[in-house]
Structures are given as C-alpha cells and as structure tokens.
Amino acid sequence: MGCTANDLVTALKAAAATIEEHRVELIQLDRVIGDGDHGENMDRGFKAVLTALDANTPDTPAAVLKLVATTLISKVGGAAGPLYGTAFLRASTAVKDRAELEPADLTEALTAALGGIVARGKAEPGDKTMVDALDPAVRAAKGDTATELLAAAAAAAETGADATVPLVARKGRASYLGERSAGHMDPGARSTALLLRAFAEVAAR
Amino acid sequence: MKKIINDPSTVVAESLKGLELAHGDLLTVIHDPAVIVRADAPVRGKVAIISGGGSGHEPMHGGLVGPGMLDAACPGAVFTSPTPDQVTTAIEKTDGGAGALLVVKNYTGDVLNFETAAELAETEVRTIVIDDDVAVKDSTYTAGRRGVGGTVPLEKITGAAAARGDDLDAVHAIAERVVANVRSMGMALAAPTVPHVGEPSFDLADDEMEVGIGIHGEPGRARVPAENADGIVARLLEPILEDLPFAEGDRVLLFTNSMGATPLLELYLAHGIAERLLADRGIVVARRLVGPYVTSLEMQGMSLTLLKLDDELLELWDAPVRTAALRWGN
Ligand SMILES: Nc1ncnc2c1ncn2[C@@H]1O[C@H](COP(=O)(O)OP(=O)(O)OP(=O)(O)O)[C@@H](O)[C@H]1O
Ligand SMILES: [Mg+2]
Numbered sequence: 414m415g416c417t418a419n420d421l422v423t424a425l426k427a428a429a430a431t432i433e434e435h436r437v438e439l440i441q442l443d444r445v446i447g448d449g450d451h452g453e454n455m456d457r458g459f460k461a462v463l464t465a466l467d468a469n470t471p472d473t474p475a476a477v478l479k480l481v482a483t484t485l486i487s488k489v490g491g492a493a494g495p496l497y498g499t500a501f502l503r504a505s506t507a508v509k510d511r512a513e514l515e516p517a518d519l520t521e522a523l524t525a526a527l528g529g530i531v532a533r534g535k536a537e538p539g540d541k542t543m544v545d546a547l548d549p550a551v552r553a554a555k556g557d558t559a560t561e562l563l564a565a566a567a568a569a570a571e572t573g574a575d576a577t578v579p580l581v582a583r584k585g586r587a588s589y590l591g592e593r594s595a596g597h598m599d600p601g602a603r604s605t606a607l608l609l610r611a612f613a614e615v616a617a618r
Numbered sequence: 619m620k621k622i623i624n625d626p627s628t629v630v631a632e633s634l635k636g637l638e639l640a641h642g643d644l645l646t647v648i649h650d651p652a653v654i655v656r657a658d659a660p661v662r663g664k665v666a667i668i669s670g671g672g673s674g675h676e677p678m679h680g681g682l683v684g685p686g687m688l689d690a691a692c693p694g695a696v697f698t699s700p701t702p703d704q705v706t707t708a709i710e711k712t713d714g715g716a717g718a719l720l721v722v723k724n725y726t727g728d729v730l731n732f733e734t735a736a737e738l739a740e741t742e743v744r745t746i747v748i749d750d751d752v753a754v755k756d757s758t759y760t761a762g763r764r765g766v767g768g769t770v771p772l773e774k775i776t777g778a779a780a781a782r783g784d785d786l787d788a789v790h791a792i793a794e795r796v797v798a799n800v801r802s803m804g805m806a807l808a809a810p811t812v813p814h815v816g817e818p819s820f821d822l823a824d825d826e827m828e829v830g831i832g833i834h835g836e837p838g839r840a841r842v843p844a845e846n847a848d849g850i851v852a853r854l855l856e857p858i859l860e861d862l863p864f865a866e867g868d869r870v871l872l873f874t875n876s877m878g879a880t881p882l883l884e885l886y887l888a889h890g891i892a893e894r895l896l897a898d899r900g901i902v903v904a905r906r907l908v909g910p911y912v913t914s915l916e917m918q919g920m921s922l923t924l925l926k927l928d929d930e931l932l933e934l935w936d937a938p939v940r941t942a943a944l945r946w947g948n
Contacts, residue, residue, distance in 0.1 A: 589836060
C-alpha cells in the first residue's frame with residue numbers, strides 16, 4: 414500500500430506544525446545572514462496551505478501537491494516562495510495520475526523537486542542554500558518502504574543543513590555578505606531539513 | 619518609532635487606497651492581490667510594461683503608472699518582493715494582445731517571483747532585469763548587482779517605445795540597451811525605519827556616512843566620516859564614470875535622486891556639483907531629472923544615476939508621459 418492523497422495531507426499538516434514550532438529559529442537564522450523574514454514567510458505559507466487543504470481536499474496525490482505549490486507561490490514571497498512552490502509543482506507533475514505513491518514514486522517526486530529548485534534558483538551544491546539539504550537527501554532517498562526512504566532522506570538533509578555552517582554564501586541575499594556569511598547555518602537548508610523530518614515521522618507512524 | 623501610520627501591517631493597503639483616490643484619473647488599484655493598473659488598461663495592440671517590487675520606494679513604481687510609462691505595478695510588502703499572483707493579475711489586466719515586458723530589479727526574491735509569474739502567464743512575456751548599482755561587486759559568486767535608480771529611465775524609455783507601437787522584441791531590445799548603458803551609486807546619512815521592524819535598519823553615528831548603500835538599507839562599500847557636498851558627489855560619481863566607462867563627448871541623462879528625507883534644497887546643490895564635475899570631463903549632460911523618485915522610506919541620502927544616451931534613447935526619454943510622478947509633453 415502506497416501513499417495516498419490523504420496520507421500526503423497528514424504529512425503536510427505535520428510539516429506546517431513543525432514550521433510553526435521552528436518559526437523563531439528560522440527567523441533568527443535569517444536575521445544573521447539575510448533579512449530575518451524566512452520564518453515568517455514559511456509560517457504564513459504553510460498556514461495558508463492548511464486553510465487551502467481544509468477548504469477542499471483534492472483526491473489525488475498530484476492534486477494535493479499542486480494545491481500546495483500554488484498556495485506557497487502566492488503566499489510566501491521572498492526567495493523561498495517561488496523555490497518551494499516550484500519544488501512542489503514539479504513533484505506534482507512527476508507523480509502523474511497515480512492514486513498511491515510507491516517508494517519509487519517518492520524518489521521521483523523528490524528528484525523532480527530538487528530539479529525545480531535548481532532550475533529556478535541556479536544554485537549549486539556548496540552555495541549555502543536549501544539545495545545543500547535537498548541534494549544529499551535525494552541521493553540518500555532509497556529504501557523498500559516509504560518509511561525507510563524518508564528516514565534516510567531526512568537524516569541526509571539534516572547533515573547537509575549542518576554542513577552549510579562554514580560555507581560562504583554565493584546565492585540569495587546572504588551572498589552580499591561575502592565572507593561574513595560563514596559561520597552560520599543557512600535558513601532555507603534548515604527549513605528543508607525540517608520539512609523532510611516531518612514527512613519521515615508521519616511515514617513512520 | 620514615530621510615523622504617520624495606524625498599524626504596521628496595513629501600511630501598504632491603506633496607502634494604496636490614498637493613491638487610488640489621489641490619482642483616479644490615471645490609475646486603478648486592485649486590492650487583492652495588490653496591483654496598480656493604468657486606468658484605461660488594457661491598451662489594444664500595445665506591449666504592456668509591468669514592474670513591481672517591495673513597497674517603500676515611492677513614487678516608484680505605482681507613481682510611474684500611466685500613459686507613456688507603466689501599464690501596471692505590483693507592490694509587495696515593505697522591502698519584500700511581490701508574489702507571482704500579483705504579477706499574473708497585472709499581466710491579465712493589461713493584456714492588449716501584444717505581450718508584456720516585465721521590468722525586474724535584480725534581487726533574488728524579485729527575480730524568482732517574476733520568473734514564476736512569467737512561466738504561469740498565458741500571454742507572451744519577456745523579462746528585463748536591471749542591475750545598475752556599481753557599489754556591488756558583480757561576480758558569479760554573488761546574486762549580482764542590485765537594481766536601483768536606473769529603473770526610472772528604464773521604465774520611462776521602454777514605456778515610450780511601447781507607446782509608439784514597437785513590438786515586444788523591439789521593446790525588449792531597447793530595454794537591454796538601457797540596462798547596458800546605465801549606472802548608479804547611492805549613499806546615506808541616516809537609516810530608514812521599516813514599519814513592522816520598528817527600529818532603524820542600521821546605525822550611523824552623527825559624523826558617519828554609508829557609501830554605496832542599497833535601497834533597502836543594505837550595507838554599502840564603505841562606512842566613512844561624513845563629508846561635505848563636494849566630497850559626497852565626487853565619491854558617487856567616480857565609480858559610476860569608471861564602470862561603464864563614460865568618456866569625453868558622451869551625452870548623458872543625469873538623474874539626481876533623493877532617498878526620501880534629503881530635501882530638494884540639498885539635492886539641487888548636489889546636482890549642481892555633479893553637472894560641474896561632468897562638464898569638467900567633457901561629458902555632456904543632455905537631460906536631467908532631479909527629485910525623490912527611488913526612495914528608501916525616510917532614509918536620508920542621495921543617489922546619482924547616469925545613462926549614456928543615443929539619439930533614439932533621447933527621443934524616447936523626451937516622449938510624452940503622464941503619471942503621478944513624471945509628466946511632460948501633453
Ligand atoms: N538562488 C537560490 N537557490 C536556492 N535557494 C536559494 C536561492 N536564493 C536563496 N535561497 C534560499 O532562500 C532562503 C531565504 O529565503 P527567504 O524566505 O528569507 O527569502 P529572501 O531571500 O529574504 O527574499 P527577499 O530577498 O525577497 O526578501 C535562503 O536561506 C536560501 O536557502
Ligand atoms: Mg529572508
């Protein structure tokens with residue numbers, strides 16, 4: 414039994430709760446090397462996702478992912494809005510009209526999400542962005558079950574986010590700081606790790 | 619913080635209501651999502667010129683909506699990029715069947731949100747990204763130069779090209795020519811205060827100034843002891859002239875801009891110095907614009923923008939325009 418539209422909704426609710434819980438942490442991270450709005454932007458966006466999912470629950474995984482994408486795109490703003498929005502949009506396209514997502518579909522969705530972020534933001538691994546969390550997560554996303562696969566992806570994303578600390582930013586607002594951006598975790602990498610951890614926890618239930 | 623506001627979270631929405639009442643002959647405001655549209659939009663057969671960005675830089679962009687300039691402007695929250703739904707609404711409302719040019723200042727958030735909108739658009743859309751700020755080092759290792767004062771001549775000239783009937787490719791080519799020939803640099807004596815933040819964006823001592831400042835209070839090239847007007851203008855002009863570079867015999871538009879709190883008395887004083895320094899080098903100031911057009915809330919400071927003109931750019935600059943902030947020729 415794969416992951417249904419309902420399972421996805423459960424995972425997204427968990428993600429929204431995690432983002433709310435870590436709102437201040439994300440704000441603090443962004444204040445140091447950006448403009449301090451990342452936690453606020455993400456929290457506003459995922460609250461809007463909850464509202465949208467309550468208003469009408471789409472019945473295929475692709476439709477759920479698409480609704481998330483359009484909501485994030487219109488509510489988050491800043492750099493993160495279009496980046497995460499594109500990620501969910503590409504994931505939605507990748508899972509086509511499947512009613513249930515098998516592990517291979519999840520890998521494909523994550524790969525497509527990363528592809529979307531890279532196509533939009535043109536960041537490479539090492540540029541100190543969310544790509545530094547998602548890229549290793551996609552490479553680690555293997556397993557016979559969704560539980561295994563997402564646990565591996567979340568762990569890799571967390572390691573990746575931690576590894577952004579010493580990096581000098583080459584993309585986004587933080588890049589204006591040059592060398593001064595080293596020594597701090599990238600807020601977008603952190604939020605990516607938080608989202609994947611929330612998905613993994615739901616899958617493990 | 620002392621400001622003429624009611625609530626930090628409604629500043630932009632309330633200001634848009636006032637803008638609409640003040641300039642109802644020129645523009646209409648859509649409130650959700652927020653878009654300022656030319657009153658007679660869409661104009662059949664004309665390329666639409668659409669811009670936008672964070673609020674706090676007024677009159678850019680809303681005050682530049684009207685015949686001969688912008689068809690629509692998308693105001694984001696203060697100093698925050700607008701979202702794609704604002705831009706797609708602007709594209710729909712101004713669609714005269716000839717496509718749209720999106721004028722985007724080079725900040726990651728702005729670029730990504732406009733790009734996303736361009737992808738969703740059903741109309742043919744081209745984008746021009748302006749990055750005229752010589753204070754930021756342009757390298758593949760940063761998000762690149764910022765878009766600042768050069769945005770005003772870009773919007774004026776592309777607006778005129780669209781108004782005379784150029785197609786989207788031609789308007790885009792002219793936009794590229796403006797971007798290739800315009801350079802700016804700014805400085806600040808005192809920081810602005812973002813309403814929802816409540817305190818100044820940075821601290822400058824009474825005897826200090828920030829040179830190479832952005833329009834969101836981002837740091838510049840250097841923090842140095844405050845100088846007199848001669849010193850300030852020279853510090854802004856030198857890096858601009860070197861960058862393009864501008865040479866003896868060039869004809870230019872000189873745009874002397876107030877960042878918000880600097881009074882016109884001081885701005886004209888500075889403008890006079892800039893004209894003299896340019897004359898000394900044999901650079902011909904063919905056109906000028908002086909005033910607060912690209913502001914940074916109540917930041918005290920100024921910027922200089924130089925655009926190298928050719929006959930066509932000059933003609934397009936001179937073409938009629940009727941907006942809240944710029945008006946001539948009709
Ligand atoms: N080009 C990019 N590619 C991938 N990720 C990026 C890029 N630019 C920025 N980011 C990510 O976005 C995060 C910042 O998102 P945030 O919501 O704070 O937007 P912002 O940069 O403040 O936007 P704005 O400049 O409009 O205020 C960074 O921590 C980084 O992970
Ligand atoms: Mg930010």
